[in-house]
Amino acid sequence: MADQREILTDKSIARLSAGKKQYKVRDGELLGFFVLVGKRRKTFMAQGEFWRDGVREFTAQVKLGDFGEMTTRQARGKAKEALGAIAKGQRPGETPKIKPGSITLRQAWERYRDAHMKRKGRSSGTIENYRDHMERLFKDWLDDPLARLGRQPNLVVEHHDKITKENGPYIANGAMRSLRAVYNHARKSNTDLPATNPVSAIDWNKEHRRNSGMGPNDIGGWLKELYAMENPLRREFHLLILFSGSRPTALKKVRIEHIDLRARLIHIPQPKGGEDKAFDIPLSRPMIRCVVRAIRWGQIMYSEQAKSWLFPADSEIGHLVEHKEVRDVLSKWGNELRQSYRTLAQAAGISELDIHLLMNHSLPGVNAGYITRDRLLRDHLRQQQQRISELVVQSLEATRYPSLVRWLKSTKVEETVDQAEPGLEPDTMSIAA
Incomplete structure (x- = not known):
């Protein structure tokens, strides 16, 4: 029997006769409110489209009560409440407190x-x-x-x-x-x-690894740019990134207590990956000189902040915050120096596994996981670090830039201010950049 439609009242519902099959009589005033007529009873119902998060899921029906136990007016009031709840995306009989899928x-x-x-x-x-x-x-x-x-x-x-x-x-x-x-x-x-x-x-955007690192033949020209920088503390910061292959963020946060010159180590307590990835950087001799110069320049330039930080600054935090440089002043900085370190390590003949250990990368393969890094730090890894640093220093020793060579081999800040000399000209030949 096809659904009927009329304005539902107690009188109109009382006149409805039972049929062989159930049928619906929909209210002509309130959309979604109807009475279901069966053989023995007449039941008030509410029906609405159940939507969740902008998508229609199904049609929801709610039983309101039987005719005779409640009036049509009472049923219509309950129908409005039920239809309102359905319109808000609440399942019939579901309380808002335990409404699934509601986490924002x-x-x-x-x-x-x-x-x-x-x-x-x-x-x-x-x-x-x-x-x-x-x-x-x-x-x-x-x-x-x-x-x-x-x-x-x-x-x-x-x-x-x-x-x-x-x-x-x-x-x-x-x-x-x-x-x-x-x-x-x-x-x-x-x-x-x-x-x-x-x-x-989504369709992922194609990503390309940036090939912006320097090789052995590029280092001399870059060191000349670095030595000409006005801020000597920033100069040592960039040099230490090249020597260590460290991420810039990690070096900015190195505290004085993280440095152990006797053991020739810098501790990085919270690198990328968190405390579980904490590690020590072995220091070559050129790196130790760089660290000592940084400490001394920090004491001269930022005496109070230098009590806590290797690279102090007049910032709210107290240490260097921004490491970017104008490209016309310094052509490579940040992660480009980390890539350069990786390239120089390969050129120095350092094994792939040792490079991973020095840069605190995850070790490839199952067997590599059995290697105890700390057991290699003080001897083997430091020797490999020294080989990489020597490759950097040798890029200048083959030239005749005595001021730059003296800077890399000195720990005294008064011996590293020759960049004030006009032009920083070599004695007889120029560096191939």
């Missing part, structure tokens, strides 16, 4: 930050990188249900395209990797979230 992106991010990243000792730099992605690049989604992204992956695809256009392909890919990690973590405790991570729908 902000809540998921904060849980991932506190319960995962901090608990596992992730570095402050890594946490800050995630925070920038979540709170800047995804700020418009922070208070939206995370399930919305799971059910509408096209939103993630469109946003990846938007970030690529406005911020670049590398940042767009990085932001999506952060979102993927937060979503996967949230789903462990919110199993009603769609199982497929919405980030899987």
Whole structure:
């Protein structure tokens, strides 16, 4: 029997006769309110489309009560409440407090930050990188249900395209990797979230490893640029990155108590990856001289901050914050020097495994995991570090720039100020840059 429609009242419902099959009589005033007529009873019902996070899931029906036990007016009032709840995305009979899928992106991010990243000792730099992605690049989604992204992956695809256009392909890919990690973590405790991570729908931007490192033939020209810099403390900072292959962020945070000149080590307590990745950098003789010069320049330039930091500065934190230089002044800095270190190590004949250990990279292969790094530090790895440093120094010794050679071999700051001499000309020949 086809559904009927009329304005439902107690009188009109009383006149409805039972049929061989159930049939519905829909109210002509309130959409979704109807009475279901069966052989023995007449039941008030409410029906609405159940939507969650912008996607229609199914049609929901709610039994309100039987005619005779409640009036039509009472049933219509209950129908309005039920239809209102359905319109808000609440399942019939479900309380808002335990509503599944209601976790927001902000809540998921904060849980991932506190319960995962901090608990596992992730570095402050890594946490800050995630925070920038979540709170800047995804700020418009922070208070939206995370399930919305799971059910509408096209939103993630469109946003990846938007970030690529406005911020670049590398940042767009990085932001999506952060979102993927937060979503996967949230789903462990919110199993009603769609199982497929919405980030899987994007087409990743192609990334190319930057080949901007220097080889042995390039070092002489770069050292000439470095020696001409006005700030001697920044000069030593860049030189130590080249000598150590360290990440700039790690060297900025080296405290005086992290330096053990007697053992010829610098301790890095919180590198990329957090405390679990803490390691020691073995110091070659040129590196020790560089560290001593940095300490002395720091005491001259920033006496108070130098009590705590290897590379002090007049900043709120007390140490060097920004390491970027004008390219016309210094052509290579930051991770380009880390790449240069890797290139020089290969040129010096250092084995792949030793390079991984010196740069604190994850060791390749199963057998390498049985190597105890600390047992190699004081002898073997320091010898390899010395070979790399000697390759840098030798790039100048073959030329006739006595001021630069004297700088690299001295620990006295008064012997490293010859860059004030006009032109810094060599005696008879120029460096091949």
